[in-house]
Amino acid sequence: MKRAAAFVVLLFGGSALADMQSIHGFAIDRTEVTVGQFKEFVDATGYVTAAEKRGGGLVYGAGWEQKKGWVWSSPYGSPASPNEPAVHVTFDDAAAYCTWAGKRLPRDEEWEKAAFTELRTNPQPPFKTGITYPYPTGDTPKGANCLNDCGPTPAIDYSGRLDRGVGHALAGTTRIGVNGLYDMGANVWEWTEDGGGNEKRTRGGSWWYGAFRMRADDHATKPKDMAVVYIGFRCAKDME
Numbered sequence: 001m002k003r004a005a006a007f008v009v010l011l012f013g014g015s016a017l018a019d020m021q022s023i024h025g026f027a028i029d030r031t032e033v034t035v036g037q038f039k040e041f042v043d044a045t046g047y048v049t050a051a052e053k054r055g056g057g058l059v060y061g062a063g064w065e066q067k068k069g070w071v072w073s074s075p076y077g078s079p080a081s082p083n084e085p086a087v088h089v090t091f092d093d094a095a096a097y098c099t100w101a102g103k104r105l106p107r108d109e110e111w112e113k114a115a116f117t118e119l120r121t122n123p124q125p126p127f128k129t130g131i132t133y134p135y136p137t138g139d140t141p142k143g144a145n146c147l148n149d150c151g152p153t154p155a156i157d158y159s160g161r162l163d164r165g166v167g168h169a170l171a172g173t174t175r176i177g178v179n180g181l182y183d184m185g186a187n188v189w190e191w192t193e194d195g196g197g198n199e200k201r202t203r204g205g206s207w208w209y210g211a212f213r214m215r216a217d218d219h220a221t222k223p224k225d226m227a228v229v230y231i232g233f234r235c236a237k238d239m240e
Contacts (some may be wrong), residue, residue, distance in 0.1 A: 020237060023114045028106055029234035031171040031182045032190065033097060036082030038072055038089075041097045046187060048169035050090045051227035059089030059229045060208070061163040067229075075229055076158045076167065084156070084171040084193035085188050085232040091200045091224035094191045106236035108194035111203050115177075116216050134215060136177040136185035136204065137212050141211035143175025146186035151210050165208045168230070185214035188232035189222075198224055206230035 010118045020027040041047060051057035056068045057075075069077050072086045072093075075225075077222050089097075091105075106114070113119070117138040126138060129236045131144055135141045136191050145153040153174060158167030184190075186209075189202035199221040205213025208230045212218065222231065 021114070023119055023179060025239055026106075026110055026236050027102075027239050028110065028114045028181070028236045030118060030180060032085040032121060032188060032232045032234050033094075034082060034171045035075075035080045035084045035086050037093070037101075038086040038097060039099050045100060049088065049093045049227065051088040051093075053068050054227070057227040057229060059162065062086060070229060071227075076161050079172065081156075083172075085168055085171050085183075087168070087188055087229055087232045088227045088232070089123075089191075089233065090227050091191050093114055093173060093227070095193075098233075098235040101235060104233035104236040105191055105193045105233065108192040108201050108203070110236055111190070111192045112216055114179055114181060115204065118178050120179060123180070124176075132176055135211065136183075136214060137175055138177065138179070141185060141214055143232070144177075144186035144211070144214060145169045145174050145183070146205060146214065147210050150186060155207060163218075166231075168207055185213070188230050189220070189228075191231065191233045198223065198225075200224045201228065202231060213215075214235075 019030045021030050028140040047201050051071045056066050056070045058064050060066055071088050075087050095105050117132045137144050142151045144150040145155050155166045155169045184204050187203045189206045190204050191201050192201050202220050202222050
């Protein structure tokens with residue numbers, strides 16, 4: 001294992017480099033898992049996601065609508081950049097990727113700790129060690145990719161294919177947040193392992209919602225077999 005600055009760089013899944021942040025007993029990906037990373041998993045294993053088997057994932061328009069061809073590699077119906085977050089993945093799809101990568105999905109309490117409480121010894125301003133912030137971006141939601149009240153964002157403009165919102169941003173291009181992590185608030189919801197049965201908790205909100213969904217007290221759940229345009233994930237790993 002090679003330590004670099006305040007984070008940990010680990011090698012998993014063949015040539016895939018996973019950039020992780022160490023958080024008191026575990027490490028978590030600094031960005032959401034990308035299309036390029038997920039493609040390495042698919043190429044190595046032949047894995048087929050639930051959305052692909054069904055013919056497409058979901059988007060909310062006039063109720064839930066299934067969109068033909070909207071899958072992890074083409075989230076809005078056309079081929080995605082390798083640096084876009086991987087979406088249209090169910091909880092089990094996400095867990096399968098993390099297992100292949102030598103990691104796991106974060107436990108809900110781990111995700112919350114990493115997202116809101118600054119635990120680095122020497123964080124960059126404006127963050128301060130030991131402070132628990134109201135948003136993963138700090139004192140305000142500004143700089144996150146949310147709907148309307150997070151300020152300008154580098155979101156990719158998919159609005160012509162949506163009834164609401166613009167769409168996600170490339171992983172790691174919004175404002176860096178607590179613990180040096182990106183997009184723990186907004187961009188895309190993230191699956192966590194909360195010990196539930198057929199419903200699993202999603203954290204952080206997304207581009208489809210305003211900033212209220214980014215807060216720690218917002219506890220949303222989804223059926224674990226849902227594959228949706230605004231749900232992605234990141235992985236975690238136990239540290240010795």
